[in-house]
Amino acid sequence: MSSCRKRCKREMFKFAQYLYRLVTGTLHADSVEDELELSAVRHRPEGLEQLEALTRFNRKELQILYRGFKNECPSGVVNEDTFKDIYSQFFPQGDASTYAHFLFNAFDTDKDGSVSFEDFVMGLSILLRGSVQEKLNWAFNLYDINKDGYITKEEMLDIMKAIYDMMGKCTYPLLKDDTPRQHVEIFFQKMDKNKDGVVTIDEFIDCCQNDENIMRSMQLFDNVI
């Protein structure tokens, strides 16, 4: 009750102030809002030597990577929207934003909402120079959206839909609505050994290591940089 009265008083005071301003003709004062400091967040990465030690790239490669990175993001960090923009440009026919969202979460290891150069380069180091075990680990981490150590069918379905979204509408044969679901079923049949409805990291790694296609495709991008 007293809060109501307080609020009433405050409103009346504001109204009186408004009338006063109206009568005397003063302009509505520029309320100094704390302007969100347009993130002059600038990030400077660790030195080359540290990065060399942390990752498996050599100096030259790090130089090239950094130049490209900084060119696209002069401020030194990538936030999620920029990330989505960049990734979408590679897939002009579809909508890559959902998958980019998952990718972003996979790269942003310290969960601070932005991908700095260190995150970027460490992720790349695993993907391009890591052992097969590490790569599979990374992939599992990507699929496990809530990071609880299990891939459920719903999580997999989200990922699958995101991948199919990247194809866009104009495909051959036509994409039906339950294609992602079917694909998820196939995946689970292959991976879920004990049929408990979730895939754990061990099941995943085991199964992948027994599959020749997957093993071969893991090595596909080793010479990308």
Added chain:
Amino acid sequence: MASGVAAWLPFARAAAIGWMPVANMPMPIAPTEKNKRADELIVLNVSGRRFETWRNTLDRYPDTLLGSSEKEFFYNEETKEYFFDRDADVFRAVLNFYRTGKLHYPRSECITSYDEELSFFGIIPEIIGDCCYEEYKDRRRENQERLMDDDEDKKDAKLPNMTFRETMWRAFENPHTSTMALVFYYVTGFFIAISVLTNVVETVPCGATPNTKEVTCGDRYTVAFFCMDTACVLIFTVEYLMRLFAAPSRYRFMRSVMSIIDVVAILPYYIGLVMTDNEDVSGAFVTLRVFRVFRIFKFSRHSQGLRILGYTLKSCASELGFLLFSLTMAIIIFATVMFYAEKGSTSSKFTSIPASFWYTIVTMTTLGYGDMVPKTIAGKIFGSICSLSGVLVIALPVPVIVSNFSRIYHQNQRADKRRAQKMQKARLARIRISKTGSSNAFLHSKRNGLFSEALELTSSIEEEQQLSKNQSLLESQHHHLLHCLEKTTNHEFADELCYEQSYLEGALQSYPSQSPSLSSQEGMTGTCCTRHTKRNHAPLPNSSIPTCALSHTHPHHNLQELSTIHIQPLNTSRSSLNMRVDEPARLNCQSGTITTAIISIPTPPATTPESDAHPPPSGPALQNVVKVSAL
């Protein structure tokens, strides 16, 4: 693909590892970088000023001069640099385009020189960033108007072999072209003035004889006035008939405003002639004479200012409408208030609300005749509020109308808008073309890629190398990435046409094919984006040719019966990007070397469902050039 994004391609490819466990099929082989060299600096010497940049920066846009092999023509062996004898200041903007992906227009540059530099370096101006685009368009429009003004001066030149009718029309429209026309112009102007004057003087009372009441001049000198009127009407009639005869399109002339004014001006006279001496209708006849005053509008042919005033009022129709509406609202409100305020006072003139309307209007427009005044105190208070608000309400839309008038007076407003609309559409269309160019490039190179896979088996390695060499490494990597996605999802990318066809496939019934030549095309029926056609074509020199409207033979399809590939030969990726929508497509005779086993029946572009992925002029132009040998 935009600039800096090229630097992220390795990242996108690395991220593709995320699809691998999900895929059920083997992935395609990654393109290898033959003679992979470290990124090197190249020196561009433009009129003595040295610019240096990475080779990769320039390679981002392979469709331009600097990004393609065309720059080799400018290579200077002794100094190991590329020399361009062009403007160094504009080159800055060009080079920044490669670096940042955005093209800016330096305001201090002349628009024509800027355009020339852009076309030299093979960059379409439509991709100027939004920050500079307005300025660019404004300058361009000014330039074009200047050119048009020059043209108009020549327009009045007399063309040889003009028929008499055309000469007459030209004389009517531009009186200063010949002396006769000028004489005619002034004579008609004079008679319009006389006619109006006569109508006015007719009603002036002149000369009362002592015992009768005052008569107007018109009644006193009836005959004289009648003769004057007849003469004027005769001249106007003759003029109208002459214009009607000379008009290039009589129907359009009769519908124009000026001709309607002419007709309305002379008609009362003829109607009066017809119905004289009939007492009943003479009242109506008198009314008709009012219309004679419309003759004054005939002056608008003679006065540019009057015409502009007319245009202004037409263009400010919304402001005038607002003025009227707000006035009406205010009138009703204040009239009601005044009526109720004055209800109490005795002998009040405010007998009803409509009666108060008059008071309100007179007060709001600050006329203040004084025939109706409020007597009560409340009435006086509301009356003063009414007059104050009247000033405000009327003053508000007036500046808008004034500025409109001045704007129309100085600019050709409507032509600008029409041109701007066309330009906007053309700009978007061309940006779209260059964008779909990249996705079409993938589809096309996929077909070629398959072809090269087939070739691999037949071990013609040289051809394969030739094919893949011409596709930049960046593009081949990007295509590999898209290919991996296809394998992961087990679906293929199709262009819009295929999508629509396969979509309609389910809907349409199978039609018997009507063309006899279809029988020879049996091998090509079936799948869209066919992978199984054995096409016996020589390796296309430039494999990143955007495939325009691609439609396949389909026995079930009645829209298109034959496969038409609009093939554009050499340098198409560049020329398609730079092709202006109104330019004829640049085709060179290399098209003769393409011996494809397809019959290309020139389908007019309008019939293809996909409308904007291919530059329209390629259609008709190709009809002549792409001759094909049938199987």
